[in-house]
Amino acid sequence: MSPGAPPLKLIFAGPPGAGKTTAIAAISDFPPVNTDVAATDEIANTKEATTVAMDYGEITLADGQTVFLYGTPGQERFDFMWKILSANSLGLIILIDNTRRDPLADLSIYVDNFRELIDSAAAVVGITRSEQGPALGAYFELLAQKNCAMPVLEVDAREKKDVLRLLDAFLSVLEYAVA
Amino acid sequence: MISTPMTLAAHELSRKDLDVLRSLLLLYRSRLSRECQLCCDDDDADLHLIDVDEAAGRKRWETLRAHKRCIVFSRTAVEAPLLLGKPLRGPALLAVLSEVSYQTKQAAEAAQPDRMLTGTHAQLVATSPATGKQLISLLESGTINSQVRILLPGDRDDGQDDLWIDPQLRQYLLGTALARLRHFLRLPLQPEQIQRVSRQEFREQMQRVRPRTLTRLQWFSALACSDGELLPPLSRSCPVQLTAWPDMEEHSPSFFRLAGLLVKQAVAFDGIIAMTGIDSGTTADFVNASYRSGLMRQVAARESVGSGMAFAGRNIVARLRERLGI
Secondary structure: OOOOOOOEEEEEEOOOOOOHHHHHHHHOOOOOEOOEEEOOOHHHHOOOEEEOOOEEEEEEOOOOOEEEEEEOOOOHHHHHHHHHHHOOEEEEEEEEEOOOOOHHHHHHHHHHHOHHHHHHOEEEEEEEOOOOOOOHHHHHHHHHHOOOOOOEEEOOOOOHHHHHHHHHHHHHHHHOOOO | OOOOOEEEEEEOOOHHHHHHHHHHHHHOHHHOOOOEEEEEOOOOOOEEEEEOOOHHHHHHHHHHOOOOEEEEEEOOOOOOOOEEEOOOOHHHHHHHHHHHHHHHHHHHHHOOHHHHHHHHOOOOEOOHHHOOEOHHHHHHHOOOOOOEEEOOOOOOOOOOOOEEEEOOOOEEEOOOOHHHHHHHHHOOEOHHHEEEOOHHHHHHHHHHOOOEEHHHHHHHHHHHHOOOOOOOOOOOOOOEEEOOOOOOOOOOHHHHHHHHHHHHOOEOHHHHHHHHOOOHHHHHHHHHHHHHOOOEEEOOHHHOOOOOOOOOOHHHHHHHHHHHOO
16 A cells, blocks of 8 residues: 555445444454444344444455455444545445335435445445345335435345355446546 | 326325325326326325324224225224335335226226126236237337236246236246246247236235346346347447446346446447447347346437546456455
8 A cells, every 4th residue: 555545445334233244254354343232222132232333344455455344333323423434435335134124214324324425436235134024126216216326236244155246246336436 | 007097185194295195106107007196185086095193094084984995004004905004115105006906997897797707817818919029028018017927838836937027016926046037038928828817816926936126027038138239229329327226136247347337427338348348249238138127228428427437446446356356
């Protein structure tokens, strides 16, 4: 990395339990550093621990340059961090848990909050636990209503091949994003 | 198809829900088999949408339910023949309005004794326009405009491997991968291969097979029928742009890269090849499939934003791909 060059960042966002920590673990050079604590709010119904600050992982490229991977806290009360993390980011990977009460509303929140990053860089949506809940078409419809054309793929965040497919879609969009 | 518009009265809806309803009706106008006109608080309307979460709405429902067709709008699970949950969402609204259209049509057919047979629909064969056309052409032309079951070669008796299509809900049901139909989709369909089914039968099949977007089927069908040459309506010199990411069943790195470019920029055919390095045949197949499935628009040259520009850190993308092995 040349001196003074901004660090490369990739953001994973999504509601609690959507698979952000698992997806980062699938590609990071080391097990992600996280700040999981026992969940005490409504999240406790779906998982034992949840991320209250962020997940952190790294990918080191062949020339030694590092891409930092950040997983943002899923709870909306941490939305002040989303903008901080977005600065100078390569883009955004949104993971949505299809078994939540209103996963389309979840996506809507992230698209609205990260809209600038989505339009200026690259973004993809990964739908986890897709065997239940709304069909993929509902997500495409929501994005069309928001005039937002971005990839939406069904993924199992525990499967590395699925995470790589999602990243391939992300990189395909990023490659031709006009800076 | 019933051509007279259906009037829909909205009772006790909040201003916000009313705005959303108005927008959705406008958005889905082309997808409804019967046009729906919104009128507020008119007791003579064909259909009544009633918010029953407040006392006034429940009272109105009690008054209307005996002699009017009502859709109950609520955040809770209410026992009602037509129920629309909160918040108001497009697909749910489309489904309930399609159900109403279907019921209306059934009632009209039942009232005509000489057409009783068509009302039983289970084994109804689609009419002659289907003869000798590929599935993608039938979908493009709107010839398939109600729920159908398409019999595939080597069908099992339980119909698990049949292809079911609901053009109103824009969904299809198939118990296997589309890739297995590649050859079949290139063949012209014969009328006896297409059976009309009821909405109830379609719903029952949905319990067995997860629905997929019709756009996925259209995209794959058009791809299967493409021969690596740009289709006549498309011009090599006219820039094209994707309006949405294609719902692709398979992971194809070439198609992902083409979609990545065209979702961000409008580019002419030769420009696409120059920017991506992907061969002409693959590019033509992708453009044809996206165009025929309604995901691509041609852009006037002066509107085009694709000027060969790419992400300033493009080499980072290449290095990330190398590192991740994709």
